[in-house]
Amino acid sequence: MLIPAIENFVLFSTVFAIAGFVVAFALRRVNATSDLRVGVLERLYTATIVIPPLAAVWLVAAVFLPQLWVSPQTIEAAHAAPYHQLHLLGELTITLEPTLSYALALFVVATGLFAIWSSAAGAWRIGRVIRRLDMNASAPQAEQVALVNEIAERHGLAVGLVMTDYPLSFVWGVRRSKLILSSGLLRILTTQELTGVLEHEAAHHQRQDNLLKLLLSFFTYSSLAFPLTRLILRWRATEVEAICDEAAVARTSAPLDLAEALVKLRRQTTIVHATPQPNATNAIVSGFVSGNSLTFEYRVSRLLTLFDSSPGLIESKNILSPNKIAWLFLTVPLLSLLGVFVFAPLSVHHAAETFIEILK
Secondary structure: OHHHHHHHHHHHHHHHHHHHHHHHHHHHHHHHHHOOOOOHHHHHHHHHHHHHHHHHHHHHHHHHHHHHOOOHHHHHHOOOOOOOOOOHHHOOOHHHOOHHHHHHHHHHHHHHHHHHHHHHHHHHHHHHHHHHOOOOOOOOOHHHHHHHHHHHHHOOOEEEEEOOOOOOEEEEOOOOOEEEEEHHHHHHOOHHHHHHHHHHHHHHHHHOHHHHHHHHHHHHOOOOOHHHHHHHHHHHHHHHHHHHHHHHHHHHOOHHHHHHHHHHHHHHHHHOOOOOOOOOOOOOEEEOOOOOHHHHHHHHHHHHHHHHOOHHHOOOOOOOOHHHHHHHHHHHHHHHHHHHHHHOOOHHHHHHHHHHHHHO
16 A cells, blocks of 8 residues: 555645646746735745645545555445555556556655755755855954844844855754854944844744755655746745845834845855855755845845835734744644544545546
8 A cells, every 4th residue: 555655645746736836836927016915925835835745645645544444345335346456546557557656656765865965965065165265354343243142142043153254144054043154244234234134134043944944845855846846945935035134124124224235245245256155045044145136136126115115114923933834734634634534534535536537
């Protein structure tokens, strides 16, 4: 039963992931014309990444698990003659067996190993970038260091200062995240601009964005359509940066200072070609200056829009912890699955077979 379950999970997850990409693409087009409120699109992107594999797990579990306690006679009586051993998509792909089953099982193992390797390689790559930096820069002003310590202590965020002229600012780590700043960044920015950047990074820390990004990265590799799902993950990263920008503006009421900081640091990181900045889509890093030119323009445009509105009235209510999101996406499927098992253990099985008979 394990091999058919894996086969059905991958195939259903792929179908659902393609549908999720279509939805995400349509939402992206809608946002381009109507400009959805910041935070809404990020949550919808998250849903299009998480729901396909969860729906596939739910469907496969609802069909196969009842066979563990429902008697064979009951199952046989529920099927049209002759009684078959292959369920769900197995009937449609029987001519490709057993090659398809083994290939999909190998895909699951390979993608899992690749996801682990990708995360580990990301951590190593960031460390290598930092080691290659020129560490002979002069120390920043004491006032700037004091401001960093004050804001970091307020948000319970550990700080690491890298002595380099290259402007760095990102949150490192998953469980115990740490804010990495460079002395060059502190010297470039004014006090108001630095405050905005620090509040932006504190928002990443409060949201536990690195942890959520890591979990979503594993979700993206759950289907054959993972290139499309990875694209949604990059779109989501842009929205996360906009959310943290808005959270910083809510705390500072200075969107122009944050926009100016973004422009300054973008200019500096573009000039220095020899040392690329860590990318924000990496599973363990959330950076202030990240993404491509379109992401940069999108964020600056958002900040200018906030300046035209009333930034003092903006609330940082978009900061949702991964724990709340996990409860939302796990409790509902588990409770509904439990209800199926108790009240109608073969209902989903019947519905799935009826749908496959239509396809046949």
